[in-house]
Amino acid sequence: MTELITLDECEQLTTEQVHDLYRRYVSRSQVSLIGSFGFGRDLVDHAEGCWIHLRDGRRILDFTGGVGVLSHGHNHPRVLAARQRFQRQRRMEVHKNYFSPYVAALSHNLAALLPGDLNISYFPNSGAESVEGAVKLAYKYHKGRRGTVLHSDIAFHGKLMGAGSLTASPEVHFPYPRIPGTDSFGYDDLDSFLLALERHTDSAGGSDVYAVVLEPFSASSLRECSAHFLREVRRICTEKDIVLIFDEVYTGWGKTGALFHFMHHPGLVPDIVTTSKSFGGGKASISGYIAREPVFRAAYDNLSDATLHSTTYYGFGEETATALEAVSIVVEEDFPGRARELDELLGSGLAKIQARHSRLVRDVKGRGALHGVFLTPGPRIPPALRSILPPGAARDPQMVAKLLTGAVIAALYRDHGILTFFGSNRLIALIVSPPLVAGADEAQLFLQALDEVLDQGAVRLLTGLVREKVTG
Ligand SMILES: Cc1ncc(COP(=O)(O)O)c(C=O)c1O
Numbered sequence: 396m397t398e399l400i401t402l403d404e405c406e407q408l409t410t411e412q413v414h415d416l417y418r419r420y421v422s423r424s425q426v427s428l429i430g431s432f433g434f435g436r437d438l439v440d441h442a443e444g445c446w447i448h449l450r451d452g453r454r455i456l457d458f459t460g461g462v463g464v465l466s467h468g469h470n471h472p473r474v475l476a477a478r479q480r481f482q483r484q485r486r487m488e489v490h491k492n493y494f495s496p497y498v499a500a501l502s503h504n505l506a507a508l509l510p511g512d513l514n515i516s517y518f519p520n521s522g523a524e525s526v527e528g529a530v531k532l533a534y535k536y537h538k539g540r541r542g543t544v545l546h547s548d549i550a551f552h553g554k555l556m557g558a559g560s561l562t563a564s565p566e567v568h569f570p571y572p573r574i575p576g577t578d579s580f581g582y583d584d585l586d587s588f589l590l591a592l593e594r595h596t597d598s599a600g601g602s603d604v605y606a607v608v609l610e611p612f613s614a615s616s617l618r619e620c621s622a623h624f625l626r627e628v629r630r631i632c633t634e635k636d637i638v639l640i641f642d643e644v645y646t647g648w649g650k651t652g653a654l655f656h657f658m659h660h661p662g663l664v665p666d667i668v669t670t671s672k673s674f675g676g677g678k679a680s681i682s683g684y685i686a687r688e689p690v691f692r693a694a695y696d697n698l699s700d701a702t703l704h705s706t707t708y709y710g711f712g713e714e715t716a717t718a719l720e721a722v723s724i725v726v727e728e729d730f731p732g733r734a735r736e737l738d739e740l741l742g743s744g745l746a747k748i749q750a751r752h753s754r755l756v757r758d759v760k761g762r763g764a765l766h767g768v769f770l771t772p773g774p775r776i777p778p779a780l781r782s783i784l785p786p787g788a789a790r791d792p793q794m795v796a797k798l799l800t801g802a803v804i805a806a807l808y809r810d811h812g813i814l815t816f817f818g819s820n821r822l823i824a825l826i827v828s829p830p831l832v833a834g835a836d837e838a839q840l841f842l843q844a845l846d847e848v849l850d851q852g853a854v855r856l857l858t859g860l861v862r863e864k865v866t867g
Contacts, residue, residue, distance in 0.1 A: 442469035523553025533638035649730030676721025767824030
């Protein structure tokens with residue numbers, strides 16, 4: 396009989412055994428890539444709040460925010476309790492012939508929390524699925540009579556074929572076939588937006604654009620659209636009956652200091668908003684789109700189209716029960732307020748660090764609990780660095796920024812037990828994104844550690860990274 400690894404045995408695997416299984420059955424290149432930045436040698440025992448506890452007893456301060464997923468921190472007790480309760484009561488997961496009270500209540504709560512008539516929800520599992528669902532809804536709203544969807548030139552909407560077609564971040568760098576009829580405009584650039592619309596307007600003034608997909612705050616590049624841009628885009632979309640989709644997969648649930656980032660702008664309401672990540676409280680893989688009632692009703696609210704768009708796992712039991720609790724926590728623990736407090740601490744702390752390390756820190760920006768530090772080795776690559784960089788790297792400022800940022804991330808982890816990551820949109824940023832359960836103490840620990848790491852200077856940091864790669 397084939398020997399299968401049991402759950403018990405799985406939990407006893409050593410780092411070497413896990414690497415070996417990854418190399419053989421998951422991805423060799425993932426093992427090399429993660430290893431080259433000084434990671435991948437530790438295994439996690441458990442994680443709670445802002446802290447990751449390693450098998451060797453060390454604890455790590457998690458400042459990644461789980462790449463958007465962990466606003467509630469790891470294993471929030473209320474989220475765990477909701478899941479345990481669901482399991483204890485042996486609730487049912489698949490609701491196809493029965494209505495789900497969880498889907499009903501979750502949809503109600505989202506309608507209550509969101510402005511205007513953003514009232515109708517759909518809950519698939521990943522961010523990309525929510526974006527694709529929203530774009531399909533917009534296409535259907537126009538009965539397939541319009542053929543163009545616009546996105547921004549720094550957009551990140553996911554990596555599936557459809558969402559990837561609307562993504563302009565170099566993270567999706569292979570020229571996969573795209574869905575037909577995509578075009579782009581400069582982020583936060585009204586002239587560019589108007590030109591894009593004009594390219595798809597016929598001689599009688601009719602628009603071929605069925606949807607505009609936009610991140611009001613771009614988490615991957617830490618940029619946000621101005622109020623003027625957003626309001627103009629809204630006004631023009633209304634005028635031309637274009638479905639305006641705000642992608643808040645990353646920024647929803649308080650991250651930038653408002654429940655959803657667009658809610659920083661009173662009266663501004665998209666036709667559809669997408670959400671995921673911390674919507675699942677760090678436990679459930681759930682996403683959603685919430686559509687304005689007239690838009691949804693025009694697209695799908697008839698018997699023959701009632702199941703035109705669905706996925707197997709949409710509205711799954713424990714995922715929706717978890718999201719219900721996760722959303723209550725966001726509201727009761729005032730996540731937007733917590734993000735605003737973190738914004739004050741991190742914003743002023745990072746500005747001081749930038750002033751103290753002006754040769755290394757080119758820029759800091761962000762909002763709420765989502766900031767970025769843009770690093771540079773200086774106006775020119777110091778000669779001491781040229782000899783240690785990989786061939787060609789000295790001529791590529793992005794490559795140098797990536798290595799330097801990687802070196803800072805590695806030093807923060809190795810010397811200070813703090814976990815961060817870098818964003819891979821156009822410009823490389825060290826992302827500073829604590830869970831929203833972090834407080835002043837954690838922010839202070841991070842700021843002091845970053846200050847000390849940057850004290851080492853570019854040459855020492857990069858030499859350390861190269862040495863680690865060679866000996867690692
Ligand atoms: C703004 C935005 N949209 C969509 C996605 C895609 O989500 P997923 O990776 O769950 O498909 C992401 C993922 O980071 C995102 O940040």
